[in-house]
Amino acid sequence: MRTLHPPFLRRSLSVLVLAGSLLTSAWAGYDEGVAAYQRGRHDVALKEFSDAAARGDARAQRSLGLMHERGDGVPRDPALAVEWYRKAIAQGLECAQYNLAFATSRP
Template identity: 80%
Template sequence: MPTLHTPSLRHGFSVLLLACLPMTAAWAGYDDGVAAYQRGQHGVALKEFSDAAARGDARAQRSLGLMHERGDGVPRDPALAAEWYRKAIAQGLPGAQYNLAFVTQAPTAGAPAPVQVATSHP
């Protein structure tokens, strides 16, 4: 029976640990970002979300989209928010689709409201 001292088992265990590290780090950055955001520390949240998003965390990508959409700690930028939402969607986060639809439908300040024309047929 192989033990942890067997080279092949020790190698397999090391590979498993290394495979889990990026996911653990991404979760930590996202969770730290949420905690900072809730405390109103938007600069800290931005850094944590940015780090986690760079590692592929879709939740952090969506959070960056929200920050840019709302202008929380960053200049309000709906176009950049949409980019972050698209990245989160590409990672498989369905909630980001709602955010993308909302940010692309919302008129910008000073822009004319879209006009809807109703038609009827006799």
């Protein structure tokens, strides 16, 4: 016996599949950025984090903040680091609050 699925169920499944593929691609860029950073390939990490951050990955936004705060592969820029931390915080990444507090407490 064949089961017929209502049209809304097919649409819902399609939306879930699409959302899952977008989430997977965001994670992939971030994960690749972490791997590159750990290998000392700051140029690759910067590209991966930038791509993931543009797609809204808060972890990548925080990572860009760290890179700019430390000057890893980019010129040291505490003001830009603060901007990235605030973007991550706005998306609910609580650990970026610590980074923001630390970045703004130094002269």
